[in-house]
Amino acid sequence: MSTPVRVRFAPSPTGYLHLGSARAALFNWLAARHMGGAFLLRIEDTDTDRSRPELIEVIYDGLRWLGLDWDEEPIHQSDRNQAHQEAVESLLASGNAYWSAAVPESERENFGGRAYDPADRDRDLGPGEGRAVRFKVPDSGTTSWVDMIRGEISVDHEHIEDFVIRRADGSPTFFIANVTDDAFMNISHVIRGEDLINVTPKYLLLRDALGIEGPRPEFAHMPLIVNEARKKLSKRRDDVSLMDYHDR
Template structure:
């Protein structure tokens, strides 16, 4: 086992979103690729917004994606004493100082000077002045004593980054209410958790120099940093609800395979050198290199995602798909309960015929319902295009009669019958095939029509054609 230890540190103020899930995936892939440890930290110091149900949802989403963590999760809310102790350590070393300025005083001085950065008024307070304020119970924050000089690091994605310390405010470590700021808590925790690599979104680049100063103040080793390009929508703007679903649980509930979600998020901003984009988690682990992550913002494209998902479904074993869709078929009242062996074999044949067409498991019920019940409606556009005159009814009545006479109801015999009738009527075969598909499925597209009819069986096909002849509207 290597010394590599990474962490995923979500705040339980909402459901796990796609950007957070991708960060978790890259941390997990890096850890597993290097025989390291993948840790979980719950950053729940925002007591008003943090909720237990969100913690459970984060757990469920990570497990659903196939990611397990290697140690018990660390909760920031349970580490308040550690932050207090760490702040005292920095006070004693001179790397931090008490600040007694109120928010009103700070705002007034900023308005007067036109400078937002803290003016360091409390930095030069004597020990006597500090004790006087503390003894009378005056509330104090604790600020970092930012030294002069330059802070730089070599980012695993963005390369060398350098910041002049003059640009860094004497930022607050502990607020006057005793709660730690994000900058302080994450460093104290990362030292405690022995984190070797911090892999997170590029929106944290501006936080990094402050955190490096704290590592140095504690005399701790500085981890490697890798900042990931953010996720954008197809319009180039940061991914949000306006682009559609953004929560991992939303895609789970829509019926997307977990491996497909994992796969697509993994290749947003990183693609294996062999160019293969359809990979299972174990295959991604074998190929993952932190240095290959692109700097350019990644675009979440639902069409590309649907393609990835369809590829996973096509490659999935029929029995595995069956396990996922049985509850969906039951929920949609397409089957009444767990099927017997005959029913199960029918469903497996249905899956084999249709899995190349579907992007998620729910579509097996939504777009494949006609395999289990007669169509209740017909696609409007298809009706207007393929069944718009009474002549169609006449042709379909003749076809119905010929299909009734077939002794062998196979794809070959059905196709021969349809094409022979088309020749007799001096029309293209499509003028029979398209209405026929509409009658038996309710849709204009689907699997090969002759294979479909054989699959459904003679009794079902004849019944559905008869129903269509009675129900479909005609323009004349």
């Protein structure tokens, strides 16, 4: 029996919906409708410093203006904090994550430019002020997947630094929340911009370390929208807000 198609659009309410995000939403919606699947919304609002709740309805309005509808009640990532924290604790308990102290910027050249000391992996620091939790990337090997647009992609683990999954203030990062919530929502396909290709090996490493059951999602990384100069659209240089076009 084939896996039901379930895709998601996951905007952050930190600014107005821009053209690149609107395009990603459109492609996800089209994929769901073409394959007889479900198009879901997830509001990624875990960044409490930058998130603006009043923009959530603006995002909904922009999607409706494009003629897009969704099949289930939107999920707010901030409501899933307990699940994110449990995932972090699971990785700590299994030895796939560790506590790490931040290295001052003035000292980073002593650690290869890193914002952390790799030796923290073996120090068993435990929680403490200014300490974050990092995922322990395997020392060797590769992570591979077959991208629906780009074909087979392989990334050597030596090119992936240990990355933060819980900030020093206790909040979960995009990486852990993304994987945990996609599993909760039974997402079958992740369709997004090519600027997020470097996130995918981290996603897959986390998914494996968490022991998430079932087939992993299919990935499709789309080329980015560029301006007349063939450069990535910029909020400073270009008209990128969807509402700019709505109001014309």
